[in-house]
Amino acid sequence: MSAAKLFLGHRLRRLRRDHDLSQTDMAASLGVSPSYLNHLERNQRPVTAALLLKLAERYDVDMRAFAAGGGQGVGADELAEIFSDSLLQDLGVPRYELAELANNAPSVADAIVRLYAALKEAGREGGVAAGGDARALVTPENWVRDYIQAHRNHYPRLEEAAETLGGALSDPLSMAEPMRRRLKDAWGVSARVVSQAELGNLSQLYDRERRLFLLSSQLRAENRTFGLAYQLALLEFAPLLERMVADAAPPDEGIAQLLHMHLANYAAGAIMMPYGRFLAACEDMRYSIDRLCGEFGANVEQVAHRFTTLGRPGQRGVPFFMLRVDPAGNVSKRYAGDQFPFSRFGGTCPRWNLHAAFQAAGQVVTQLIETPDGQRFFTVARTIERPIKTELGGGLLAVGLGCHIEHAHKLHCADGYDLERAPVTPVGPACAICPRLDCGYRATPPQGRMLAVDRTKKTISPYPFVAS
Known part of the structure; x- marks a missing residue:
């Protein structure tokens, strides 16, 4: 660190903005003057090792990632x-x-x-x-997704409230019955399972007037449990959820409702899988999804999603990223817990075997991948069933999880892998920004690169280009 000066003004500004602090407030927390912090943010002074340690202590930042310029936000x-x-x-x-x-x-x-x-x-x-x-x-989807990423898919106030409630409701047999009783005893709400015909195109419905919560008989067992947790979160945490939505200041009512639903879904998962107990189980079971599903009465997607939320300062889990796709390649969930080069406006790299999960339904598909900047990630893909059974049948989705290779030794599914010598698949972000030269899967030429097409030759890649 003494060999090279670290000018990280942009990182300091973003960190301060993420915590909604003035320069005066942040300077006071770090024990420096506002004018010195201003010089740091304008790259007129380098960030010292002592200041990095203070940032790590006060704001729970990863010093290595911070010094490397990594982090959240648009890149x-x-x-x-x-x-x-x-x-x-x-x-x-x-x-x-x-x-x-x-x-x-x-x-x-x-x-x-x-x-x-x-x-x-x-x-x-x-x-x-x-x-x-x-x-x-x-679009509501884009706005809420940006909000999720800005908060690193972790909401401390919701976690604390859900951990208290979830701990009180924990039952070794099933959380469904304690939650049903809580709805009845604390809120006077009766929960019932009814035929799909009674609900029409809904999977669940809360009838305020009759104080009834109705769940479709076609919902899978874990999704019924999640539905109970969701409705309980809406009632138990109503003031907190409303404050969080108001603080987010969404641009219209539709986006506000979608954000409210997202936060309630988050709380439902946190009730079913209370933070401290879930993290301890993850470490004990080495992030075995199937064992964790059995331990918490959850399904694969619920556990995978919960992995991406383990960002509590001082009690962090493995920083996973997660995607959920359908057979056509549409991405319906995208959580970047690690510094993985997601394409915001496109799909995934075809060399990443996320879609191979559809040809191996029910099986775990693993892969070591390497991004253009040389970072390696251990990834897991598997199919899941949609939450509700339909007459159309099928309806599989695929979930992809991954983490930086430095964390892979903590994972049960990485046992038997020689992480140093196993074959590595080069992947990239969207083709239009991928710098890889010899890729036979390339669908479009890269932006800002001159094509190197020669009519007397045919290359493996349909769009050869000049390396910069």
Whole structure:
């Protein structure tokens, strides 16, 4: 650390913004003057080792990741994906400029991403009528996803409340019955399982007037339990959920409702799998999903999702990322717990065997992958069934989980792997921003690179290009 000066002004600004602190407040917490912090944020002073230690202590940051410039928020890869669009590609914006923008003006980078997402949605919806509100182009899904990522998919206040309630309701046989009794005794709500015909196209319904909570008979057992936890969270944590939604200041009522539902879903998982007990079980069972499903009466997706929320300061779990896709490649869940190069506006790299899970239904598919920057990740993919049974049958989805290779030794499913010598599959982000030269799976040429097509030759990659 003494050999190279660390100028991390952009990281300090983002950290301060994430904690909603003024320069004066952060300076006081670090024991430095506001003017010195201002110099640090403007890269006029290097960050010292002593200050890094204080940041780690006060804000629970990973010193190595912080010093390397990693972290949350919009990055150069995400901006590069946007600038690879045909609308902007002719500008030839170099990557170093995108990196400077992401690092030095993170709010502007966030705004560009939001505008581009709105533009893409406008194209799908046919645009906005003259005089319409452009905010309508910000889709609820994108807004809530950005909120989730900004909070690293971890909400301390919800965790504390859910851990207290979940601990009180824990039962070695099943949490469903204690939750049903809690609904009845504390809230006067009766929970019943009814035929799907009675619910129409709903899987669950809370009837306020009759104080009835109805669950479809076609829901799988674990999803009924989750439904009870969800309804309990809505009632038990109503003031907290309302405050959190109000603090988030969503742009319209539809987005507010979706965020409220997301937070209640999060709380439901935290009630079923209380933080301290779940983390202890994860470490004891070495993150064996099947064993954890049995221990907590949950299903594969619920446990996988819970993995991505284990970010409590001082009690962190393995930092997983997670995706959920359908057979057509549509991504319906995307949680980046580790620094994995997700494509925000596209699908996944075809060389990552997430989709191979559909050809091995019910089996665990593992793979070691390497991103273009040389980082290696251990990944697991498997199919799951949709929450509710239908007459159409099938309906499989695939869940992909992964973590940095440095954590892989903690995982049961990595036993038997020689993590140093096992074959590694090179993967990348979206093709338009992937720098890999010889990839036979490439679907589009990379942004900002000159093609190297020679009509007298045919290459493995359909779009050979000149390496920069």
